[in-house]
Amino acid sequence: MPDHHYHDLFHIKEQLFTAKTLYRELHQHVQEQPHSAKPLVFNDVVQLALGNPNIDAQQVMQHINQSLPLRRQYMQLLQKLAFASSPVQAAASSATEISSRKSAEFELLFKRDKQFSGQVYVILKIPHSIQKHHNQGVRVNCCSEKLISTIHFPPIVDGKTQLLMEESDQKFIHMFDAEFAIYLS
Amino acid sequence: MSVKLEHQRGEQTIKSGRMTNIINYGISETLKALFAQLKDTPGLDGYKYHGKDIEQISQNIVCRNYGSVCYELSFLCWAVVNHPAYSSHSDSSSSHSPSSLLNFFWIEENIQPKRFRHAFSHPIETACGQVSMGVDYLQLQIGDIEFAISPTRVGVLAVMLELIASIEPTQLSKIETLLIDADKQSIKKVSSHLQKLIYSYLKEHMPEASTQGRFRAISGWLKQHNLTAQTLTDQGVLNFWLNPPAQPSYIKYSTVLDDLLDAITAMEVVENTFNGEYALSLGSNTEQGEVDADWVQTTVFEQADNHEDLSWLCQSPKFLTLAQYQPISPLLSHGKLARQLPLSFLRLSIFGGWQSVLVQAKRKSSQVLADKLQQYPNRQYLDYVAELNDSESQCKQVQQVIAHIFYSLNNPLFVGCMLKQMPTDLQQTLKIWMRAQIANTTESEEPLFLHVQQWLSQHPKAQKWLTEAATLFKNNNKEGFKKLPSVTELDIYQDGSEALDHCQELVARYLLVITKLNDKNTQLAEIYRSDLCIFSDRFKQIYGAPHA
Numbered sequence: 135m136p137d138h139h140y141h142d143l144f145h146i147k148e149q150l151f152t153a154k155t156l157y158r159e160l161h162q163h164v165q166e167q168p169h170s171a172k173p174l175v176f177n178d179v180v181q182l183a184l185g186n187p188n189i190d191a192q193q194v195m196q197h198i199n200q201s202l203p204l205r206r207q208y209m210q211l212l213q214k215l216a217f218a219s220s221p222v223q224a225a226a227s228s229a230t231e232i233s234s235r236k237s238a239e240f241e242l243l244f245k246r247d248k249q250f251s252g253q254v255y256v257i258l259k260i261p262h263s264i265q266k267h268h269n270q271g272v273r274v275n276c277c278s279e280k281l282i283s284t285i286h287f288p289p290i291v292d293g294k295t296q297l298l299m300e301e302s303d304q305k306f307i308h309m310f311d312a313e314f315a316i317y318l319s
Numbered sequence: 320m321s322v323k324l325e326h327q328r329g330e331q332t333i334k335s336g337r338m339t340n341i342i343n344y345g346i347s348e349t350l351k352a353l354f355a356q357l358k359d360t361p362g363l364d365g366y367k368y369h370g371k372d373i374e375q376i377s378q379n380i381v382c383r384n385y386g387s388v389c390y391e392l393s394f395l396c397w398a399v400v401n402h403p404a405y406s407s408h409s410d411s412s413s414s415h416s417p418s419s420l421l422n423f424f425w426i427e428e429n430i431q432p433k434r435f436r437h438a439f440s441h442p443i444e445t446a447c448g449q450v451s452m453g454v455d456y457l458q459l460q461i462g463d464i465e466f467a468i469s470p471t472r473v474g475v476l477a478v479m480l481e482l483i484a485s486i487e488p489t490q491l492s493k494i495e496t497l498l499i500d501a502d503k504q505s506i507k508k509v510s511s512h513l514q515k516l517i518y519s520y521l522k523e524h525m526p527e528a529s530t531q532g533r534f535r536a537i538s539g540w541l542k543q544h545n546l547t548a549q550t551l552t553d554q555g556v557l558n559f560w561l562n563p564p565a566q567p568s569y570i571k572y573s574t575v576l577d578d579l580l581d582a583i584t585a586m587e588v589v590e591n592t593f594n595g596e597y598a599l600s601l602g603s604n605t606e607q608g609e610v611d612a613d614w615v616q617t618t619v620f621e622q623a624d625n626h627e628d629l630s631w632l633c634q635s636p637k638f639l640t641l642a643q644y645q646p647i648s649p650l651l652s653h654g655k656l657a658r659q660l661p662l663s664f665l666r667l668s669i670f671g672g673w674q675s676v677l678v679q680a681k682r683k684s685s686q687v688l689a690d691k692l693q694q695y696p697n698r699q700y701l702d703y704v705a706e707l708n709d710s711e712s713q714c715k716q717v718q719q720v721i722a723h724i725f726y727s728l729n730n731p732l733f734v735g736c737m738l739k740q741m742p743t744d745l746q747q748t749l750k751i752w753m754r755a756q757i758a759n760t761t762e763s764e765e766p767l768f769l770h771v772q773q774w775l776s777q778h779p780k781a782q783k784w785l786t787e788a789a790t791l792f793k794n795n796n797k798e799g800f801k802k803l804p805s806v807t808e809l810d811i812y813q814d815g816s817e818a819l820d821h822c823q824e825l826v827a828r829y830l831l832v833i834t835k836l837n838d839k840n841t842q843l844a845e846i847y848r849s850d851l852c853i854f855s856d857r858f859k860q861i862y863g864a865p866h867a
Contacts (some may be wrong), residue, residue, distance in 0.1 A: 143589055146610050150509040150585035152345070152621045156381040158577060158652070159346045160354055161628050166861075173353050176484035177360045177367055180425045188361035207488050215426070312820070 135176055179204065183211040185266065185273035185319035187286070205282060212275055216317040217264065223279075223312035232312050240318055242274070242309060252301050256309065258287050259294045260318075271295065275317040276308035283308045350524040353485060357478060358634075363428050366482070370631030371814070372474040376482065378620045380525070385479070385517055386510075386613035392476045393498070393510040394466045398450045399423045400498040404442055420480070420491050430477040432470035433807055447500050464503045471810075483513060486520050488622040509843055529567070536564040537582040553662040561857060570861060571678075572854075573671040576663055580653045588618055628652075629818050636799020638815045643713045646706040647822050650829055657825075661832045664848065668703040669696050669847075670854040677862055688862055695851065700843045704833055707826050714823035715740065720795055721816045723788035727803055731768045736816055737784060789822055 159162045174197050181189045199202045212219075218239035223232060234243035238262045249254040258274065260267060267290040273285045285305045299306045308314045336799065357373050358366065379385045399405055408745055423429050429438040435457075442451035448461035456467035468476075490513075497509050539564075541547070556579055563569035567580070569616035618720070629651060632638040649667055650657045657664050673696045680691040709739050718736045725733035738746050756770060775781040804812065837843045 145594060146593070147538070147582075147589045148531055148534045149610055149615055150588060150619055151534040151582050152527055153382045153615050154581045154585065155530045155533065155578065156345050156525060156527075157378065157619070158581070160351060160381060161630070162351065173349055173356060175353065175356050175360050175480055175481055176488055177362070177425060178356070179488075180421070184426070186361055189321055203488075211421075214421070224857050227764070231783075255368045 149251065158259075161246075166283050174204075174278075179208055180211060181216075182284070182317060183215050183275075184216075185270065187270045191273075191284055191286065195282065198282055208282060209277055212277070212317040212319070215274075216319050217267075217272075218260075218318045222315045227280060231307075235300040235309070235316055242316065244306070244310065246301075247298070254299055254301050254306060255296050256299055256306065257294060257296045258290075259289055261293050263290045267295075273319045274309065275319065276305070276311070276314040277317065278311075278314045285309075330854070345525060345527060345530045347524040351547075353482070355516050363636055367428065368478050369474055369811075370634045372478045374628060374631065375475045376478045378616055379479075380517075380521070382619065383521070384616045386514055387530075388479050388516070390507075391468065391472070392479050392512040393494075393506045393513065394459055394461075395473065395682075396420060396469055396480070396494050396509070397461065397478050397498045397506050398439070398443075398468070399455065400495050401445050401500070402436075402439070402822070403445070406499070409689040418423055418495070418611040420495060420503060424477055427843060430474050432473070435470045435473045445500070447464050447502055461506065462503045466638060480622055483516065487516065490516065532567055533578055534585075536567060536702060537578055538586070540564045541583070542555070548587040551579070551583055551660070553660050555659060555800050556663045557853070561853070571671075572674055575668055576667055576671075577652070578588070580656050580660075584656065592618075607683075629822065632815060632818055632822075636811065636815065637797040637802075637821060638717050638799075639710070639713060640797075645708045646703065647826055649821065650825050654825070655661065656827050661829065661836060663697045665681075665700045665703055665833075665843070665846075666854075667852060668706075669698055669700060670850065671697065672698070674858065675856070677858060680762070685863075692855075692858060692862060695855070700847045702706070704830065707830055710827040711830070714819040714826070716791055717795075718819050718823070719784070720790045720792045720800060721812050721819075723785070723792040724803060726785060726788070726810055728806055728809065730806075730809065731767050731771055732813060734771060736820075737781065739820065740784065742780065745778060749778075749781075761797075 135204060165246065172193070174194060177195050178189060179198070182194045193217060198208050211275060216239055220235045220237045220240075220242075234241065236242075239262070242256070242258050244254045244256045247255065258272060260272070263272075271289045272287045272295060273284060275288060283305045285297070287297055289295065309316065348566050352724075354373065354377060355366055358370060360367050362368075376388070379388050400419045401417065402423070416777035423438065427434070427438070429435050438483065439450065439452045439457055443449065448459060450460075451458050453467075456469050459466040459468070493512075494509055497505055497512075501509075540559060544555070546560075556576060559579060560569065560572050560575045563575065569575050585786055628648075630644060630648070633641050633644050646668065647663055653664075677688065677691055682689040724734040725731075725736070734749075736750060741749070752774060753771070756767065775785070833843075
């Protein structure tokens with residue numbers, strides 16, 4: 135067989151080997167990686183914005199808070215998909231803490247626990263809630279330029295749902311910070 | 320001439336890489352994790368994408384054969400973007416945020432055949448074209464171009480779109496803007512734009528140089544030892560692992576086995592397929608001397624009886640548990656070569672498994688590694704054989720359960736599963752009877768089902784088998800078997816049944832070879848004892864003898 139025939143055949147064999155080897159590697163178990171290093175697919179971000187309870191919210195959020203483009207993308211999705219929202223409050227006073235958030239669709243307020251100082255009941259009222267809020271609960275997203283936090287409330291019963299939280303919990307603080315916009319999904 | 324030069328350059332690359340002491344893998348961890356995440360990402364109900372569809376796209380990607388998928392996807396996106404129910408014409412923010420694609424593929428998830436058909440149940444007519452749902456296909460007419468998309472293909476195309484959106488989310492708005500009211504030329508432009516995007520992503524995440532180096536090392540070694548696909552033996556595989564070529568450095572037994580067998584399979588296929596003239600024309604007629612990617616994909620994945628990843632069998636419906644699937648996996652991966660090299664697969668299971676433990680231990684500490692080096696494997700060759708026996712009988716049982724599902728839904732497909740598991744005499748009688756029925760009637764499937772049912776009622780063995788199938792179904796509480804599925808979901812059960820049949824046959828044929836090898840019931844135990852010394856010594860060499 136002439137030399138160039140040999141090399142052409144060699145090249146074709148090499149290509150078949152390459153395809154098969156790459157395929158095998160692609161499906162090999164991914165090495166242990168820290169959560170933040172594991173990439174997201176676009177659908178993960180959409181599902182979080184939709185309030186799908188099957189999503190690993192903590193992991194997706196970690197990604198979102200590490201990347202400005204992802205944060206913008208998530209905000210854009212929330213604006214499109216959220217059930218209700220409450221914008222950043224106008225900075226009327228120097229203090230940014232507010233005692234409740236209200237919109238036409240929902241009300242978010244808190245009460246301090248009388249027996250245990252430092253603990254608060256956060257109450258979310260949705261008078262005209264939709265079916266998924268009864269089945270899977272409500273996701274509350276708190277968004278600022280630099281940070282987004284998200285918290286899941288249990289299913290709505292009789293128009294409301296509540297969570298017991300630590301007053302020092304950043305997620306609690308964000309919910310009642312006038313500089314954070316709120317999106318419910 | 321140019322091919323020869325390239326080959327020489329490749330050799331230089333191997334030499335210059337001498338400092339590296341581990342195999343440089345061809346796929347980035349990011350791309351691997353992205354595919355793992357595609358399998359895990361949730362949807363409206365369970366996982367969003369089916370393992371089989373992800374599988375298909377992964378084959379397109381590794382063969383760099385994604386051109387036609389991008390082309391199909393561009394037509395599908397055109398149909399969605401110009402669909403009045405999804406169109407973003409009226410959305411003032413459409414140029415910045417995707418609407419129609421997001422709604423169609425992510426929020427409504429119209430990617431299963433049933434939902435897809437429903438989404439396109441009304442014909443669409445716009446200034447630039449028409450779309451209508453036919454019996455088998457969604458028909459598109461754009462200018463003088465006709466294009467058809469099967470509802471069963473949409474799942475695969477959706478995986479490709481997810482991949483694109485995950486690589487670069489802004490692409491969705493771009494695709495929408497380019498496709499609204501677009502003509503066929505613009506659709507082609509979108510397709511080539513998507514191809515370029517994937518090409519440049521793969522350039523970074525799937526470089527080919529390292530796999531080419533591995534192939535050159537193996538073919539050089541085989542030539543040096545005067546071995547071919549037909550003459551490679553278990554001892555040859557072991558020799559390679561004990562005395563591998565200098566570069567790239569082969570440490571893991573599993574990599575040695577996979578690479579050697581993948582290489583000889585590739586060699587055998589090419590030598591059987593091509594004569595010199597044809598190979599030359601392929602090499603010189605195509606750009607950059609590449610062989611047609613579609614041919615590569617068909618040859619590696621569709622024509623071959625091996626290298627299939629059927630791990631979707633462990634997904635939903637859960638046909639097999641991971642523990643039942645894993646022993647079969649290497650056999651599936653290498654097909655008939657497992658029968659040519661039976662001992663290599665016993666070694667892979669037991670000593671390859673031990674080596675994985677050592678690799679894990681090495682990451683922890685030298686003490687843990689030293690401990691694991693002292694502990695011999697807790698499984699022997701006969702344990703692997705027992706696991707395969709279990710998996711085989713499970714494959715058989717689940718097929719019987721699937722037959723029950725088909726039977727309960729009045730679908731004659733159950734006969735296929737049943738026939739395979741009936742005694743030969745009954746099989747023959749039923750086959751002859753059915754052939755006569757089919758020849759004599761042009762009636763639809765339902766009366767055929769009733770006929771078969773009546774015929775079977777006269778045969779106690781068949782009745783017993785069906786009763787047994789019903790009991791097995793009742794006792795199977797795995798996902799997808801808790802209750803009868805609907806008729807529209809039967810496709811995946813049929814696929815499952817075929818895949819299980821393939822697994823069962825593969826395992827049975829392998830076990831037959833092992834039984835012959837162990838005909839005195841003592842040989843496997845002897846080989847194991849001898850192998851234990853060989854592997855234990857080599858592991859001590861690689862990972863450092865304790866107290867040395």
